[in-house]
Amino acid sequence: MESRKMGSAVLYGVGSIFILAILSSFIFSILLRFTSMTESSLTYPIMIMSFISMFAGGFISGGKGKKQGWLLGGGTGLAYAVVVLLFQYLGHDTLFTLKQLIYYICFIITSMMGAILGVNLSSGSD
Secondary structure, three states: HHHHHHHHHHHHHHHHHHHHHHHHHHHHHHHHHOOOHHHHHHHHHHHHHHHHHHHEEEEHHHHHHHHOHHHHHHHHHHHHHHHHHHHHHHHHHOOOOOOOOOOOOOOHHHHHHHHHHHHHOOOOOO
16 A cells, blocks of 8 residues: 555656656747747756756655655656656657656756655644
């Protein structure tokens, strides 16, 4: 039963990451379409939004799981990275570069921090 609750928490976290990523992609695409901004000018805002999405996904995962935040956050970040890797490998026939690998390790750490905070804030309200 415990692993089912943790799996459910990780799925909530990964789902929220994808929802936030889709929403931010939509906003950035509107900015690119209707303003004179270029893709290179949005590099840092996109990276910041990616880290915010990972933190929020970890936070939601930790809030749902209510314990072992580091494990929930790591699982959430790892599940997201695996989905992206599968999409990239199967769809574009390329693996992660070293730069991408560093980004995804940082994403996993960010998700872990969010989950730890989510566990601590959710357990204080019981």
